[in-house]
Amino acid sequence: MSDRSAPRYTLFGLAIIVLVVAVAALLARPAQSDSQGKADTAARPANTLQSLAELDGKAPSRRQLNIQHWSTAEGARVLFVEARELPMFDLRVTFAAGSSQDGGTPGLATLTNAMLNEGVAGKDVTAIAEGFEGLGADFGNGSYRDMAVASLRSLSASDKREPALKLFTEVVGQPTFPEDALKRIKNQLLAGFEYEKQNPGKIAGKTLFANLYGKHPYASPSDGNAETIPGITLEQLRGFHAKAYSAGNAVIALVGDLSRSEAEAIAAQVSAGLPKGPALAKPEQPVEPKTGATHIDFPSKQTHLMLAELGIDRNDPDWPALSLGNQILGGGAFGTRLMSEVREKRGLTYGVYSVFSPMQVRGPFMINLQTRAELSEGTLKLVRDILADYLKSGPTQQELDDAKRELAGSFPLSNASNASIVGQLGAIGFYNLPLSWLEDFMQQSQALTVEQVKAAMNKHLAADKLVIVTVGPKVAQQPLPAPTDKPAEQPLGVPEH
């Protein structure tokens, strides 16, 4: 479950990008065969794989989470899972303080969030960093379209935990917003905007959101832009903090080596340190966009293609059906219709993915890929045809059954680490989902029929309503290579359910 509505801003890491390449881990998106049912192509004896035949067919067991929930005196909602195995804990405080609350000043939310750890009473940014790092604690922050996050990971021993929490509480609740730091961070953000100009994928993404959302606050990048950032004042930051970082606007998620009473004390301490105030209202729902294609000329080797429509908000009852429907279309790393047709059968791209990003109000449905420029028009048509065909015919029974098995099988992986659990708690709290949400989602998904998935996809998507952005060079176009005509090999049956 991803609770991120936009990529984290990377302003501080400009130079690091070079070094990341040094890792040189080149992931292969694995291959896969055609997933459409062709029952007569299994030309080999069944049960070639002994291990598969021996699986007992039950859904796997998973870690049971006992999610505890309460509210602080100031109105912050708290979610807690006790996990005693490792002597550490994770604290994640989520505020409805993303760029959709910017109030017409794009970048205000990001600047406020980035300034939290730049100063508190008696400590400058370096003293704060020395404080956390001297305890071995990790402070993290980030701001997106819906939410802003501040997080702490620390050892649970009280000589580490207590000073780390004291400092965290000051940083999140009583930041001093020093003027010199504001100037520096603005400059870093401006450098980040310059840096993005060399990235065709970034350019495509920004244009897509602008075209899809028009005048809605989701249209702006959460970092703002070069026109808005320079004019933002300290008074605006203080005002935004007082309003959006209030206890009533906060969700506190805690996982780790803590008792219930310790967790209550931590939540009370963090909450009491925040400004007082209520939850902020959600942004308005966006209006339907003007459909059509936009091309931006860019001197790259590849053309980046993005196709989008308005999708759903996080509380939409169709989410399980759309999630499963998208998983078959292009939601996984492999085995999807898009990956099969575009990469496997034709070698046109390294990766092609589709995604619904449910947000506080209607988030996007997007398809994203890149291909060599001279094949971009043919590839775009191919992708549109795949989507249209899928909406028209819906998934096959086999595809749906496989997707359900995949979902059940992957469930144990989703809460295996403290890091993944705290992320889930944050999202459940932020979007006001029931505590049983994970279990409910599984049950609802397993009960879906082909007709229900098809109906949900068609209710929310239409093949002729796409907003399309392409970024790449203008070159003479060539026809697509013919797909492989070999029948795809049918995988061995997975004996489950």
Next chain:
Amino acid sequence: MNALARRAAGLLLGTLCLPLAAFAADVQPTHEFILDNGLKVVVREDHRAPVVVSQIWYKVGSSYETPGQTGLSHALEHMMFKGSAKLGPGEASRILRDLGAEENAFTSDDYTAYYQVLARDRLPVAFELEADRLASLRLPADEFSREIEVIKEERRLRTDDQPNAKAFELFRAMAYPASGYHTPTIGWMADLERMKVEELRHWYESWYAPNNATLVVVGDVKPDEVKALAQKYFGPIPKRAVPPSKLPLELAEPGLRQLTLHLRTQLPSLVYGFNVPALATAKDPRGVNALRLISALLDGGYSARMPARLERGQELVAGASSSYNAFTRGDSLFMISATPNVQKHKTLAEVEKGIWQLLDELKTTPPTAEELERVRAQVIAGLVYDRDSISSQATTIGQLETVGLSWKLIDSELDDLKRVTPEDIQAAARTYFTRERLSVAHVLPEESAHE
């Protein structure tokens, strides 16, 4: 700032648990054994959740490749998903997907590795699939003809259309004059254009032998069951002679090398690399561990010297970082990169001066006890935090084993770093931060070419 990202870029390998009394948690038992065919297996128990990760690491990567055949290891990694005796092209991925597994692979200059993360009862399937493609890869020519196009798209996406990645590829080619580390893992485009499936078959037959691999399993398993499963599925694969592999050794002091690139970028940037040994090639590990501490002092957190002084104090850079990987098969590089603060009209020359001030200070002035204590606190906590992810535990074990070190180094991590004295740090700085060991790249926007 994401402290975890900084830690990954700086001091620590993604380290694991330690048998230190200071930790309240029980130590996770770790076991190793070697099958008769030479396959080494390392099992670490982590019973927090009923999941398991299985990784197989082959001792082959781009540093093993010769000119004209660059990119072979990575292309073979792609073709490992295209069918083996029991499985058609893509079928293994489809089976794993239906089981809810995460799977993928990665190639680097020192290794090629494949992994599956899955519910614990499905581990036998992962083993059977992995063993089948180790024993009997098909390598169909028609699949290769499409997959090489995918690989070229990958190269365009990740290197050719990314100015910084392109610059870094050229930088490495200059900074490693003698060893295979000058080869880009994805391969030069000209070599991808002429790659033949027969070359991949030869590469596969040369290096994919059980005695050239390490199997790492971390999760909710017991060593006896893993041993039985490994024996059942991997045991029948015969041992095979593999070509001799030599450590990628570098010239100690190749001389100052400089590269100026004009690329499609808006901001200038700078890359420094000093030729230095790694743990596997150093005569004395103290110098290597001193370099690791230096990287932490420079960039091991938001309070470290580069962010505190270059980014904030002097406002010389919009961003800067250092990194040093001591856990390579051959000689390594100590790297620094930076982007000047153009809003403050800082130039590359000024940034270079600022970097040299930091490096020269390391030669003359010992770090304070407080600074070293901060690094130590991060190491201790990091050892605990890294245990939250079974995949990062497995990756650390696999990487250490594959570069010719032992996973048991994890146990001595803290002691090894504590043994480094302030004098060691000064000595390492004096030895290694010299112009004779340095490569410099200036990456400039294209407009500057006309000036």
